[in-house]
Amino acid sequence: MATIPRLRDDLRGLAPYAVGKDMAPVRLNNNENPHGPADGMTNRLMRAVRESLATINRYPGGSPERLAAALAEYVAPWCRSENIWPGNGSNEALLYLLLAFGGPQQKAMLFAPTYAMHEQLCRITATPVAVVARDDDFALRAEAAAAAMEEHEPTLVFLCSPNNPTGTPLPPDVIATVLRYEPSLLIIDEAYFEYSQLPSAVSLVRDHPNVVVARTMSKAFAFAGARVGYAVGHAQVCAELQKISPPYRMSTITEALAMAALEMADLIPAQVAMALSERERVRTELESLGYRVADSDANFLLFGTVPDDHAEYEYYRDRGVLIRNVGPRGWLRTAIGEPAENDSFLACAAERRRTSRSVRFMQEGPACTV
The missing domain is CATH 3.90.1150.10 (Aspartate Aminotransferase, domain 1)
Known part of the structure; x- marks a missing residue:
């Protein structure tokens, strides 16, 4: 049997x-x-769904290139579609980053308490992970980050900006400190960046090919049920992610909804x-x-x-x-x-x-x- x-x-x-x-x-x-x-978005979203139904019998494109271009325009003037990897929520982007660049030969590090899925995804992808405690006020300071980098020598580092579940801001000097140790990959999770008073880390992507910023449309865009997230990274990093991505990974309707929402980002x-x-x-x-x-x-x-x-x-x-x-x-x-x-x-x-x-x-x- x-x-x-x-x-x-x-x-x-x-x-x-x-x-x-x-x-x-x-x-x-x-x-x-x-x-x-937001007010004024609903009718446009419904129209996008209706229009997408005209081709629902066909597979979507091999990769959501139109959505990548729209997200790039939202991210920054310098950003291009080749710097964007769209996915079904930011968790999917994090998973594929670990599938591509993690694994048993690497070592990840994160600062707890933080987003539980970071450690979970490391375990799923057989990536060893060191968990470093934050201060009693849940802050992460540059000197503590430096000490952790020296002690654990990680090749892959997770930072949350702002942090979840604490909400703690991530000072720019912490990111700069981690980068000085030249990890092979620094993932900055910006799921809540629209609410933050600190500048986004996406500008670092231009000069640091080892930096990837993960974002979602679930929060500020009120799109939690639509499942849209994306990674912002060097063009070669996104190209590597594309190699291991399954075809047709985003539905035609999801892409149409996200495109319509981005057209109204000013709301x-x-x-x-x-x-x-x-x-x-x-x-x-x-x-x-x-x-x-x-x-x-x-x-x-x-x-x-x-x-x-x-x-x-x-x-x-x-x-x-x-x-x-x-x-x-x-x-x-x-x-x-x-x-x-x-x-x-x-x-x-x-x-x-x-x-x-x-x-x-x-x-x-x-x-x-x-």
Whole structure:
């Protein structure tokens, strides 16, 4: 009798990336743009889908070249289509970068807590990885980056700008420090760059062929369900990625949607500004309640500290508000939603604070208003 195929030994015990399955009226657990496509975009997106259906019986192009050109125009005046590798979300771009340039002969390094998929993708591609702890305030400083580079001598380095799940800004001098050690590949994950007050790292690609910037349209463009991401890199790097990419990797509809959204990119800053204003309001309220709040350059906040982050998560969930217990211990993350959603979250936070003072974080007391 046939047996189940044996998983690679190095993958035994690997848990899937945790995607929240709980549901609630207020969903602040995935750092999504709560507003949907910006005003004025919906009709254009629907038209793009209808037009793409005319050729839906045909395979898409071997590579999404038109989308690459449109993304290049969005990225920077100097950028060209050969500097862009589009994919189904930025995770796919990260995966192919590791498939092409990682593996058992390389050594990756990342600074935790950070985006969990970086380490996950290293394990999937059999790339050894060193995990270096950030400071207590979750910052990453140039001297710490230098010490880690000297100790571990990685050939591949991940940096998040801003960092997830902490929201911490990435100072330019940290990037400059890492580059001085000349890793063969430096991946800068800019999933939230539209919310950041710091300049993008894409300009480094012109002078540093070992730098690749990974981005997504899931956040500021409100395209999480469309699954569009891309890598910005030297033309030869993108050409190498193309070699290992399957044909027809992006659907005709996905490419049409992304092209239409990029035509209206000038509508995005208004939504970003609203998110940043709400972020500071939520921060102020949390701090007034006595919570610690990490410095954030993104559309979410990491707050704490609490004795039991899982119990805290359940308290909010049971009252109709989903947040995220992604670590570190004692901290939780909330995305910035619409004002009413943020009000519901803050009502829970205030009620939890009052209840915890009298019952020591037992899940008791009246439910908050959602």
